[in-house]
Amino acid sequence: MTARLNPYIGFKDDARQAMEFYKSIFGGELVINTFGEFGAAEGAEADKVMHAHLESPSGFVLMASDTPEGMDHTPGSAITISLSGEASDGLQGYWDQLSDGGTVTMPLEKQMWGDVFGMCTDKFGVGWMVNIATANAPTGAEATT
Structure with a gap:
């Protein structure tokens, strides 16, 4: 049996x-069901x-709901x-879109462990971390927004 762990x-x-x-941002198929x-x-x-x-072509899955009264x-x-x-390129693009209209808490830039990493809170109040592995990480101005 295969199990998956998904953010809700x-x-x-x-x-x-x-x-x-x-x-x-991520593409894919979004299915929404209402309480009604x-x-x-x-x-x-x-x-x-x-x-x-939401399941993206990259295999990302996000689930969500509104909190009832x-x-x-x-x-x-x-x-x-x-x-x-x-x-x-893909991770940089996600970062650009997620941080747009939100708050950057740590700029997307090269870190002491060698990767490019950043943290932001999107315009809906959800926290995101993006880490681009060293082998393909942008450097300098490419790594910032």
Whole structure:
């Protein structure tokens, strides 16, 4: 049996917009189901996302939902998603898009361990880390945004 570990992100009323944003970056197929589709809510709550699933052509999987009324929600407080590999152009592109409109907490630049690494929080409050392995890592101005 094959098992997979996937990030599941909780949002407060903007899961649809966030997942569409991630789809614009990573591509792939996005499936969104609402609370109303399953009879779990009525009125304004019915249009909220009960479950969203994005699977990219690269094999990345992100899942998400809106937090129902009455449940606590603290954006980005307990999750950071890490993207790493040797695909310099692809990872640089993801960084550029994820950090656009967000907050860079550590610029994407060469680190003491030799790789290019950066951290940001996107415009939806989700933390991201990007690590580009040394063999294909950009240097100098290429490694910054």
